Every structure is written in structure tokens, then in C-alpha cells.
Amino acid sequence: LVVDGRVRLDATLDAAADSDPAKETLRRLRERVHAVPGAEALVGGYTAQRFDTQETAARDRTVIVPVVLGIILLILVALLRSVVVPVLLVATVALNFLATLGVSALVFEHLLGFSGTDASVPLYGFVFLVALGVDYNIFLMSRVREESLALGTRRGVLRGLITTGGVITSAGVVLAATFAALMVIPLAFLVQIAFIVAFGVLLDTLVVRSLLVPALVIDIGPRAWWPSRLARTPADPGRSPQDLSTV
Incomplete structure (x- = not known):
């Protein structure tokens, strides 16, 4: 033609x-x-569209994921006045996303019968889970830092977890149920996003935030707050968080 x-x-x-x-x-x-000189040839069609979409999505993931994690890390460093804890939080959020992605792949293939996923699903799932997971961790660790100023790291973690645990868990369950409701819509893209977010939020709320993060901070001890003065301040139950607000 x-x-x-x-x-x-x-x-x-x-x-x-x-x-x-x-x-x-x-x-x-x-x-x-x-390779033909002066041809300026283009190759299109259904296969080309799918291929270009997947290549674009892969490039977006390569660019967006490090940028998002880097920005979140800087915000956490400024908020918690530490380097170790923010790195730990970002690492656990990323680990939660990878675990969710692996479980989702098994569920989609063996339980829901999907032959594949939309190329943009992993990126959307990453954005949702990282945003929600970091919110919960900020709520927890900001309270833990306040308590650690007066009680020391170990008791501060336990007190912070007791204080915020019920609120964060309730919020996570409600949010997961809300996203899970989208799975009744007969669109594969929405079903996949809904499952990834719902499962990821529950995993983060019930396992990562409740068990993994507190356990790691307790194991690391006061060094988790490096390089702030709190990393070198011994526990002093006689002082209140307000008295140590400058630490």
C-alpha cells in the first residue's frame, strides 16, 4: 500500500x-x-504496542522507584533526626512490596487464572504500598522516638507500639477492606491493583509494622538513632520527653 x-x-x-x-x-x-539508510521506517501493530508499553513501564519503574524511595528517605531523616532508622523503614517497606508482588503473582496465576498482568500494575502497586506503609511507620516511629527520649530505646519501642498499635491496625484493616471491595468489579486491572494493595496493607500492618520493625529497632538498640544525641543518651526514666525535646 x-x-x-x-x-x-x-x-x-x-x-x-x-x-x-x-x-x-x-x-x-x-x-x-x-539499519536501512534514509528509510525512516516504523514497525507497528499489536505486538509492537504491547512491547513498547512494557518497555515504557520498565523504564518508569527504573526511574520512579529510586526517586520515590530517595525522597521518602530524606523526609524520614529530617523527621526522625536519624539515618539508621529511616534506612531501616525504607528497606522494610521495599521488602513488603516485593513479598506482596511475589504472593500476588502466585494468586493471579493459580487462583484467579490470569495469564498475565498489565505492565503498569507493579508501579501502581508500589506507589500505593510505599505511601501507605511509610505513613504507618512514621506514626509508629515518631511516637517511639518520643518515648525513647525518656525511657530508652527498648522500653520506648514497646510503649510506642502499645500506644499506636490499635489505631494503626484498625486503619490498615479498614483500608484493606476498602480496596478489596474493588475486586468485585470485572476488570482485571482493578482486581490486580485491589488485591496487591489489600494484601500489602495487611502484611505491612500485621507483620512488618507490628513485628519486624520493632524487633529490628530493639535489636539494634540506641545505635538505631545515630547520629542524633539520643544514640548516646542512656535511659533515664526520670526525665520526660518534653525535657529531652532538644535531643
Whole structure:
């Protein structure tokens, strides 16, 4: 087909349009036609659209994930006046996301019967889970720091967990139930996002925030607050958090 001096060639792939062999054929085809001098050739079609979407999503993840984690880390450092605890919180949030993604992949394939996921689902899930997980950890650790000023790190963690645990757990359960309600909508994209967020929030609320983060902070001890003076301040139950607010 020739239109305005431009030639269009239609070709049908031997492999299924959404298969890996089809994508590999597309790569080779683009390399060949782009190598023709002055051709300015473009390769389109269903396979090309899916391939370009996946490549764009992969690039977005490569750029957005480090940027988001870096910004969150800086905010936590400024809020908690520490380096170790913010790194620990960011690491646990990332670990929670990876665990959720792994469980979701198994559920989607073996229980829900999905043959694949939308290329943008992991990125959307990451943004939701990181935002929600960091919120809960900020609420917990800011209170833990207040209590640690007067009671020391170990007792401060326990007191902070007791004080905020019920509120955070209730909020997490309500939020997970809200997102889970989206799974009744017959759209694969929404079902996948809803499950990832609901499961991830429950995992973060019931395991990561309630068990993993407090246990790690207790194990590390006062060094978790490095480089603030709190890392070098011995426990002094006789002093209140207000008295040590400058630490």
C-alpha cells in the first residue's frame, strides 16, 4: 500500500501476537529496517504496542522507584533526626512490596487464572504500598522516638507500639477492606491493583509494622538513632520527653 509516497507493508507473525517469540521477532525486524539508510521506517501493530508499553513501564519503574524511595528517605531523616532508622523503614517497606508482588503473582496465576498482568500494575502497586506503609511507620516511629527520649530505646519501642498499635491496625484493616471491595468489579486491572494493595496493607500492618520493625529497632538498640544525641543518651526514666525535646 502506497500513500503520499510512503509504503506500508503488512506482515503476519508465525507466533502468537502476545508471545515472547513474537516480541523477539519484532526486535529483529526493527533492527533490520532501522539499519536501512534514509528509510525512516516504523514497525507497528499489536505486538509492537504491547512491547513498547512494557518497555515504557520498565523504564518508569527504573526511574520512579529510586526517586520515590530517595525522597521518602530524606523526609524520614529530617523527621526522625536519624539515618539508621529511616534506612531501616525504607528497606522494610521495599521488602513488603516485593513479598506482596511475589504472593500476588502466585494468586493471579493459580487462583484467579490470569495469564498475565498489565505492565503498569507493579508501579501502581508500589506507589500505593510505599505511601501507605511509610505513613504507618512514621506514626509508629515518631511516637517511639518520643518515648525513647525518656525511657530508652527498648522500653520506648514497646510503649510506642502499645500506644499506636490499635489505631494503626484498625486503619490498615479498614483500608484493606476498602480496596478489596474493588475486586468485585470485572476488570482485571482493578482486581490486580485491589488485591496487591489489600494484601500489602495487611502484611505491612500485621507483620512488618507490628513485628519486624520493632524487633529490628530493639535489636539494634540506641545505635538505631545515630547520629542524633539520643544514640548516646542512656535511659533515664526520670526525665520526660518534653525535657529531652532538644535531643
